[in-house]
Amino acid sequence: MSGLQKKETAAAVYWWDPTRIAEPDEPHFQPSWWQEQDRVVGSSTGRNVAWFVQGEQGNMVLRHYYRGGLVGKVLTDQFWLESVEKSRAMREFQLLQWMADEGLPVPRPCAARYARRGLIYRADLLIEMIPNSRDIFRMMTDQGPLDSALWQSVGATVRAMHDKGVYHSDLNCHNIMLDSDNKVWLIDFDKCERREPGEWQQANCERLLRSLRKELTKNDSFGWKESDWSAFMAGYQGTHAA
Template identity: 30%
Template sequence: MKSSLSSLGYARIEYRDIALIFKTSRPELPALLMNQGIIGSPSDLKGRTPVHILEPDMVARTLTHGGLFGHIAGPRFLSTARSMRELEVSAFLTSEGVPTPEILAVRIIRKGIFHHISVISRLVSDSVDLLTYLQEHSGDRFSLTIFEQTGDLIRRIHESGVYHADLHIKNILLDKNLLPWILDLDKAYRFSRLGFILRRKTMNRFIHSCRKWHKKNRITLPEEWESALRMGYDQEGVKKRYEP
């Protein structure tokens, strides 16, 4: 389910080994990003995958491979398909009213057969990821409300036909009002309709992530957190419960 860049509000320009895809509503971006240097300044945003800040309202992250392969390939990609898919899924979820940081640009630097890719998104001010929040608010009863709202967010993503293959506790960002946003959609896929198996797989992966950090004694999960998560998911009439 692909859309053209122009229909999503983006344009593409290239100069030597650099390609930049950017929002046409932000015409200042090429002057900021058409170089091979590090984008922005290191940030102290708590809990986030390492990002750089571009004043006044942008963050940049460099895409890297995960797992064991990440130690070998690092930030080198043979294809740009992953970042293009992330851009499209992000724009689609935004159009569906699902809270996710808007992608403002994607910078691609070609080095031989490889691509080094940076994704520049709109900054969600005064935000923290769910893992860090739970570390700093151990046993907080309001966490149950956050888990219920997170369940509702996951349901909305699923009802939009989007499957997140790597949903974990650090992919949930809480804004200054402690409302959840979904992050890092480079492993998300869009379908016309999302079936039971992929819905359950997403929920199980997220639940496993929460339990993993709890077992490491990095967080203390409130009692009934999982019930709150499922209640949030089911509250709009979804009939099935997704047991691990």
């Protein structure tokens, strides 16, 4: 990948984009270091904490990779050893950089770390933070329904991702963002990949629809209506008015 820098130390392998961050080292992937520098500007409140930090070239999101499921209750953040290129952070780094270069609205990756110890590794990723953005789940919870034009934009953005052959393994209302200009962004590409066209494209849309219906059953104030899906599909299919 163009512009990608790499280095290996006794403790870890690092990848980074020098236009986004100066050469990173171990402290850059430790929230405590950013706190000591007084450069933490926020954090997420999801299943696993992501830290928003102030970098030299702009704000970034620091995410540590955790395991899910029953195995995750034991190993937490430890993954069975595999090559650097196939590791969680490095795969997501490569995919994000390719998508951004292709013009898709995703955050650019800044740096990734692969730390091996024995037969396991741990991984971290730094990506650019999308300014003045909120996920559509939070927007619909706090502000009510999105208008049809926004749903059409969401549909068109998902279609653009699919047309590039990108499968999103967890497409839901928490990883679709809108910025202050109502531009749609897609995030969270862990375990995602490029694929040939197929049934997965429809299944991806159905997964998003299930997530919207699920949130509505959990929260009466969630601003989702079944009629919104028609607007999404009009955007996805390119049948909305220009």
